[in-house]
Amino acid sequence: MTYLLALDQGTSSSRSIVFDDRGRIVAQAQRELPQHYPKPGWVEHDPREIWRTQIDTAREALRTAGLGADAIRSVGITNQHETTVVWDRATGEPVHRAIVWQDRRAEPECARLRAEGHEARIQARTGLRVDAYFSGTKLRWILDHVPGVRARAERGELAFGTVDSWLVWQLTGGARHVTDVSNAARTMLFDVHRNAWDDELLGLMDIPRALLPEVLPSSADFGTVRADLLGHAVPIGGVAGDQQAATFGQACFTPGMAKNTYGTGCFLLMHTGTVFQASQNGLVTTSAAQPTARPEFALEGSVFVGGAVVQWLRDGLRAIEASSAVQALAESVPDAGGVVLVPAFTGLGAPYWDPDARGTITGLTRGTTMAHVARAALESIAFQSAALLHAMQRDAAQAGVPPVRELRVDGGACVNDLLMQIQADLLGVPVVRPAVVETTALGAACLAGLSCGVFSGTDALSALWRADRRFEPAIGADEAGERMARWERAVRQTVAD
16 A cells, blocks of 8 residues: 655644555644734734644654554645745744734735736736735835844845745755745745746845745655655655645646635635636635646635634524534524524625625514524535635636536535535536545645656546535526625625715
């Protein structure tokens, strides 16, 4: 049997999973990652804690599997996107805590770029909106606010990277400073058409080129794990940001294939092949995980509040004792009784992009019960995801990309059968839950397996993918349209005057 090790470094935890060559989980380990909130709107991680928790889980997963590192053919890495690390090339010490993707401190720099009229140019080259979400302006903040860092960067003494680059540096003992295209594409500094850093964008944000890592395809030679770390030298063969890795793990390799991850938020990606389609419907265009040097793209949209609305029912309203109880409560009524809940707790994300929107509950009557509210909460996750996919379909049609035939799903909330059925009803296409729902780590393992010959190509990976359950639409297109129209009316009521 051949084995692959996936390192899955996320926002709230670090995990490692050992897979066999049929894509099955053999063993896994997880450690919580501490969060730091030094000021309102600021979110940080200690890069040393990222490294410590990640290497600890790798060792534990191997022990649990009863394997030595010499049994591992290759290591794949997937990581929280956009989180920004700068470190000293000589010592490997970070110059500042990692600035997490959720952090908003770089908004003034983004406002400057928008005010000076650079947004259209940035979007055309990177596919991204100008937003503090992405890495480039986070890096600019570190250069401008940490004493002495800019001068050291200009002398070539420092390295910048997203979390994948930081982990590869540590794993290889500083031998490799690299990233992959799916992570580089989230910096606002990378021309996704050429798969290359862009000097003009670097100039706009005053970023010294000497800071930047080498960019490789997502399946490539990223270096070798030092033998003393795991007990044996192991090649690193795959790297991709979390959502791109999940898309790869779901075997969404061809135009028109789409996946949605149901976590705290929801993250929906549609593969568009080699077609770059700048969104006209509130989405971003991003590089997909690329097994070769050929550029491949995806349309992406994010829902701010997905599964978090269930946490609100539990912790805010105290309507349920555990998140798992929401399905039974929602199923105790045949429908939401006209109630529509829009969970705009922190504004609305794609495709609406309204930071001033606030949550609303409409359609309340004397007959409304907590069960109706619970069902409306589940429906809100499906409504938001449907709005995203409909926006994607409009963008994709302009590029000649085939329509979505099914939606592949993963993430913690995809185990909720009622939610998945509601989603299928609203979309009018089947919703398919895979047998292996750890698709982010699986995608990293698959990329690593491609690089070392465990898998012959994406056709072999498609053959490995298996469905657990398929949810078919149970209502007609007219009824689905009426439900979406009620949702859109409720969304309009969330907008602040």
